[in-house]
Amino acid sequence: MSNRVLLGAVAYDSKVVTIWDGFRQWFRDRDLDFDYVLYSHYERQIEDLVEGHIDVAWHSPLAWVRTVRLARARSVGVRAVVMRDSDRDLVSAVLVRADSDLASLDDLRGRSVATGAIDSPQAHLLPLSMLREAGLRPDVDFKVSRFDVRVGLHGDHVGGERDAAVALRSGLVDAACMLDANTLLFSREGTLPAGSVRVLAKTEPFDHCTMAVGPGADKSTVDRFTALLLGMAYDDPTVRPLFDLEGLKQWLPARTDRYSALERAVDELGFLDAEGKLCADDYRP
């Protein structure tokens, strides 16, 4: 019986090495032969997972959506096993300056809206889908100012959202889209001073990252890997610093029923086709 788990993770920040090195040692101390490989963007990680080159992948929500489509097209099975407690029920907001004359989404007609990178679920795909649902077609009824920073990281790199926030603050755009947590980050770091912005609209809650299992993985080994993850405790002094870096207090069982808004968004915006093929001409990870 295999005892090996090979995980893929995207190197969106240098701390990723610290995190997974720490987890690797933790698993090995518990006799699980765990190792990881780093990817420079999500698309190759998705393809390698579906091809069976890696057993599990620490996936963005968009990576999960594309993985499901690719797997379905190839008639192979994939599943999700765990997610962070902090991956549940995120919300994105459309912000305007506090002194703006805009009062409703409809007021955005003819105006400009800043977004994060083209592949950011929270700062591009989901908010634009919400605007579309409100009857506002991107680049027809309003102008999209997209800030493509570190494309291929599915918005994990905060740079695009920060640039959108700066554009809003500077008056270059009328509104900006960003994750709820990043509104806190940007106020703490001074990018958006307290009281400078207000919420024009917000999305329904959605889920974020998930641990995806590919078709090549040994089920019983992945089950053990999953049980060990779910057993990790914030009380454990070897785990706590890693949890703090990765931004969680607890691993929870994965749930995959909160990605439907993103499914809809990638279809509406022509980002993916039904078989998981990348369709956006200007997406080059």
Next chain:
Amino acid sequence: MLTIIDLEGLGLDAGAHLVLNRALTGLPAGGRLAVVGGNQMLGVQLGAWCRSEGHGFDPADPPVVIKGTADDARARATQRAGSPSHVDERADAAWGLAARGALVEPGGPLLSVDWVDRDLVWADVAPRLYSRAAAEQWDPATAIDWASHADVPDEVEDAVVQIMTYLIENEQAALMLPARLLARLHPHFREVMQLFAVQIADEARHVEVFTRRALLSRDELGVSGAGGRASLQTLLDEPDFTLASFLLSVLGEGSFLDLLRFLNVHAPDPITATMTSLVGRDEARHVAFGVAHTAHAAKADARFLGRLRMAVERRHTALIDTAGLNKQVFDALVVLAAGSWETSAIAKGWRAVEELQKRMEDGRRHRLSLIGFPDDEAAELAALHTRNFM
């Protein structure tokens, strides 16, 4: 039970988390805190804040924060770095640089230090000596009247320059050694750390004033003897805290107390007299800690006397083939005490230096007795001390 808090207009972008944390402190894990408030961003930011802090969030009207377990987990894992008013027998490397008595969050780096055992570094007199040291700091620019330089005969001035040259290299050794010890000491023994820091500052001043005196009317310094430097190198090479402190402070600086008194008595000018008095006061503190610490270590473990004895013997053996005090320094001391080149004056100077060496040896024997050596052994070891004095 549901607790309600009104944040009024305060937002999470302006400090509302302080108010929330205060309200949550009184709740058990799973306790519910309803949040009302008029800040427009609260509806988006409260849920994000809960996620980042490990609290649950119920987007009801009003929204409810459900207290998570992360804060308790973090608090459970903390430990005190001893107590502020008590020195523990053993300091924990995991306390790191935390203040003595601080509540230490775990997970930080281990402090890389060698001495974590109290008895290997401590003396009960350390806090008092530190207070005295801090109060006795003096400014070389104002404590010495540099304008009071009297005319000193050329040949006596040459002797002063040679002695200053010798003193500077000894003070440099006395600066570097505690600096090395300090960097390897756990800061739980704060008063010893502070005392060493001031001792290092003392030596820095001594180097300054001796250099300034040497160059007062000369452009060049005197000779640095190879034997003297070899003797000082054996001090720097001693890796053990107590042995290094013993060799430097008890035997070396202890002997220097007599030397500084000698220089003070025979000083040919008021500047030399003042500086040797000030330096002597500093050195007396260094000697007091060295004696008190070595006595503490020997009291904690009587076998320690054997190690001290071996250290003296080892150093004696290492230096047996070196010249010890260079002849220029010895001759300069004679000339200084003589005050002139009259043969009768030289004879008087010679006797004075002989008496100095006798006083140094008596002083060493006395301090060795204080540490716990029997009289005969104290006399034997006092005689084995380096001929270089330090």
